Amino acid sequence: MSALLQVSDLSMRFGGLVAVDNVALTVKPQQVVSIIGPNGAGKTTIFNCLSGFYRASGGQVRFKEQLISGMPGFKIARLGMVRTFQHVRLFKEMTVLENLLVAQHRHLNTHFLAGLFKTPAFRRAERQGLELAHYWLEKVQLTCVANRSADNLSYGQQRRLEIARCMATRPQLLMLDEPAAGLNPNETHELNHLICDLRDNEGVSILLIEHDMKLVMGISDYIYVVNQGRPLAQGTSEQVRSNKDVINAYLGDVEHH
Ligand SMILES: Nc1ncnc2c1ncn2[C@@H]1O[C@H](COP(=O)(O)OP(=O)(O)OP(=O)(O)O)[C@@H](O)[C@H]1O
Incomplete structure (x- = not known):
C-alpha cells in the first residue's frame, strides 16, 4: 500500500x-x-x-x-488534505448549514454566468452541495440545529461541525x-x-x-x-x-x- x-x-x-x-x-x-x-x-x-x-x-x-x-x-x-484547529474556527455568524455550503464553494461555484442564469449544471451542483451538507449534518448529529447560527451551538456541537465542514470539502x-x-x-x-x-x-x-x-x-x-x-x-x-x-x-x- x-x-x-x-x-x-x-x-x-x-x-x-x-x-x-x-x-x-x-x-x-x-x-x-x-x-x-x-x-x-x-x-x-x-x-x-x-x-x-x-x-x-x-x-x-x-x-x-x-x-x-x-x-x-x-x-x-x-x-x-484539510485540518481543524486546537481552538474551534467556524463562521460563527452563519448558520450550521451555511457553514457546510461555504466549505464546498470550490465544487459549487461553477462559472459566474452559470450562476447568473441558473443553468441546469449550476442547479445540479447546488442540489448536490445541499445533499452533501445534509449527509454530513446527519452523520455528526446536527440536523436538528441546521438553521441555528454556529455561535449558538454547544462546544461539542461546534467541534462536530468543524469536522463536518472539513468533510464537506471531500x-x-x-x-x-x-x-x-x-x-x-x-x-x-x-x-x-x-x-x-x-x-x-x-x-x-x-x-x-x-x-x-x-x-x-x-x-x-x-x-x-x-x-x-x-x-x-x-x-x-x-x-x-x-x-x-x-x-x-x-x-x-x-x-x-
Ligand atoms: N510561532 C511560534 N514562534 C515561536 N515559537 C513557537 C511558535 N510556535 C510554537 N513555538 C514553540 O515551539 C515549541 C513547540 O510548540 P507546539 O505548540 O508545536 O507544541 P505542542 O506539542 O503542540 O504543545 P501542546 O501539546 O501544549 O499543544 C514550543 O516551545 C513553542 O513555544
Missing part, C-alpha cells in the same frame, strides 16, 4: 529554538495515525508545517506523491488538532465512533494530535511520539505504551506540572 502522506527530515526553527527536529512520518490510505508527546513537544508546529501555515525550515512533505513543501495552505486543502486526509479537548466523556466516546466511521466507511485517513490517551490508544493504527521536537518512538498502541523512553517522557512531563 503506497503512502498518502510521506514526511521526511521535517524541521522548524523559530530563531534559536528548534521546535521540530528531523521528524519523519507516513500516513497510508484509511489509517488513523496519531502524533503524541508532552506539552510543547512540537505537535502543533508539525501540523502547521504540513498544512502550509508555516513554511518549514527543512524537509520534504509529499501528499499523494506530490511534493507539497512550501505550498500555501489553500492549495494543500484543495489537493485533499478530503482524503483529515488532520485533527486535539479534537477531544473540552469534550465530556460522552462526547469523546461519540468522537471515537465518528473517527472510526470516517476511516472505515468514508475512506479517509486521519492524522491526529490528541492528549486523551484512551482515545489515542483505542483508535490509532500507528503512533508517533515526539519529545522536545524530536522523534522519540513509533509503533502500534501496544508498542508505544510499553516503550521505556515514552513512559519516562510522560512521567517527566507530569513531574513538571
Whole structure:
C-alpha cells in the first residue's frame, strides 16, 4: 500500500529554538495515525508545517506523491488534505448549514454566468452541495440545529461541525488538532465512533494530535511520539505504551506540572 502522506527530515526553527527536529512520518490510505508527546513537544508546529501555515525550515512533505513543501495552505486543502484547529474556527455568524455550503464553494461555484442564469449544471451542483451538507449534518448529529447560527451551538456541537465542514470539502486526509479537548466523556466516546466511521466507511485517513490517551490508544493504527521536537518512538498502541523512553517522557512531563 503506497503512502498518502510521506514526511521526511521535517524541521522548524523559530530563531534559536528548534521546535521540530528531523521528524519523519507516513500516513497510508484509511489509517488513523496519531502524533503524541508532552506539552510543547512540537505537535502543533508539525501540523502547521504540513498544512502550509508555516513554511518549514527543512524537509520534504509529499501528499499523494506530490511534493507539497512550501505550498500555501489553500492549495494543500484543495489537493485533499484539510485540518481543524486546537481552538474551534467556524463562521460563527452563519448558520450550521451555511457553514457546510461555504466549505464546498470550490465544487459549487461553477462559472459566474452559470450562476447568473441558473443553468441546469449550476442547479445540479447546488442540489448536490445541499445533499452533501445534509449527509454530513446527519452523520455528526446536527440536523436538528441546521438553521441555528454556529455561535449558538454547544462546544461539542461546534467541534462536530468543524469536522463536518472539513468533510464537506471531500478530503482524503483529515488532520485533527486535539479534537477531544473540552469534550465530556460522552462526547469523546461519540468522537471515537465518528473517527472510526470516517476511516472505515468514508475512506479517509486521519492524522491526529490528541492528549486523551484512551482515545489515542483505542483508535490509532500507528503512533508517533515526539519529545522536545524530536522523534522519540513509533509503533502500534501496544508498542508505544510499553516503550521505556515514552513512559519516562510522560512521567517527566507530569513531574513538571
Ligand atoms: N510561532 C511560534 N514562534 C515561536 N515559537 C513557537 C511558535 N510556535 C510554537 N513555538 C514553540 O515551539 C515549541 C513547540 O510548540 P507546539 O505548540 O508545536 O507544541 P505542542 O506539542 O503542540 O504543545 P501542546 O501539546 O501544549 O499543544 C514550543 O516551545 C513553542 O513555544
